[in-house]
Amino acid sequence: MALNFEKIGEYYDLFYQSKPYEDEVVYLDKQIKTLHPDAKTVVDLGSGTGVHAKLLHQKGYNVHGIEISEKMFNIANREAKTGLSFQNADIRSFKSETKFDIALSLFHVISYLNDNQSLIEAFQNINQHLHQGGLFIFDVWYSPAVYHQKPETRVKRLEQGEVSIVRIAESTMHISKNMVEVNYEILIKSFETDETDRLTETHNMRHFSTPEIELLAKLTNFELLSSEEFLTGKAPSEDTWGVCYILKKI
Ligand SMILES: C[S@@+](CC[C@H](N)C(=O)[O-])C[C@H]1O[C@@H](n2cnc3c(N)ncnc32)[C@H](O)[C@@H]1O
Known part of the structure; x- marks a missing residue:
């Protein structure tokens, strides 16, 4: 897999300055509070420049980001503090001593995994880093x-x-x-x-259909809890470019 964001990472925050990160974190916090009210620890997979991680930390979560691009990791890591840490690693193979309540992978990170082997490795690795009953929340491009x-x-x-x-x-x-x-x-x-x-x-x-995600979930010990348009919560349709899936570790 070619490394992305090494060259354009410097301009990432500028390009997405109007992305509604705060609204996204309100949406995620609501999902987490509904489905896993005791959750305290979050691993943010493909954490980029760390914007979601920082905002979730402000909401009281303990957040650890995993990011493959050294450039993006360095930008995020400037803000590291107690309860907010970052690791320059691949989500398919990262290792952490601790397990988490919630795994997030936001803004189409999973779509950067193009082949089935990478997807299986990533989902298995994420599963191993979650506590029993932990949630994996991610948005991907939707094939329809x-x-x-x-x-x-x-x-x-x-x-x-x-x-x-x-x-x-x-x-x-x-x-x-x-x-x-x-x-x-x-x-x-x-x-x-x-x-x-x-x-x-x-x-x-890569883009996905719901049966494909369901199959991947089953193969890697997850249960599919829900699928909806990211942020609005609408049912996915042919007008929904980004669909948010929520899986639970079984
Ligand atoms: C579109 S950006 C999203 C960044 C951040 N989540 C956000 O919402 O702003 C996709 C990020 O995923 C990272 N990424 C892609 N494949 C990855 C992998 N295998 N392991 C870790 N990070 C990865 C990229 O380097 C990039 O920072």
């Missing part, structure tokens, strides 16, 4: 929506201090693999020198 809406070319323009940034995302569907290849091109123009830097990264995103 990907086939219905089809990924389109997207352009995002931003300015920060001395630079203007344009991000172009062009996608190719690989239907035999349930995968979409997203090619990012990022142009960073300095106002001072008038020079433009160009970065490129390819993100291969």
Whole structure:
């Protein structure tokens, strides 16, 4: 699996500055309080720059983030403190001495695992790091929506201090693999020198159907508790790009 976010990680928080992280954490906290009211410890898998982890820590959880990209890990780790820690590791193979009540994997991290072997390894490893009855909550790209809406070319323009940034995302569907290849091109123009830097990264995103998640859950000792649109709680449909699944360790 090619490493993502090593080049574009520096601009991650800027690109997602309007992502409703606070609302997402309210949604997650509600799910946790309903399904596992005694939960105190959380492992955040693919914790990125640590925004969910920080907000969950503020809500009183003890949070440990696992992140494969050194660049993203370093950004998150600047905020580490008692009860908020980060580890530069792969969710398929990370090891921790302690087990957790809740495993989260947010903003399509599981979609970055493209092949079945990686998915089985990750789900088994996550299962082993949960206490009995622990929850695994994650959102992924949803196959019915990907086939219905089809990924389109997207352009995002931003300015920060001395630079203007344009991000172009062009996608190719690989239907035999349930995968979409997203090619990012990022142009960073300095106002001072008038020079433009160009970065490129390819993100291969797997999408899932509910029976596929159910099968994966069964194979790795989880029970599927629910599936709904992330944040809104609506029933998944062909308009639902990101579906949130909640599994319970059995
Ligand atoms: C779209 S970002 C989401 C980051 C964060 N969860 C958020 O919501 O902002 C996906 C993250 O998953 C990480 N990631 C992808 N595959 C991973 C793996 N196998 N192990 C650990 N982290 C992984 C990437 O490096 C990236 O930081």
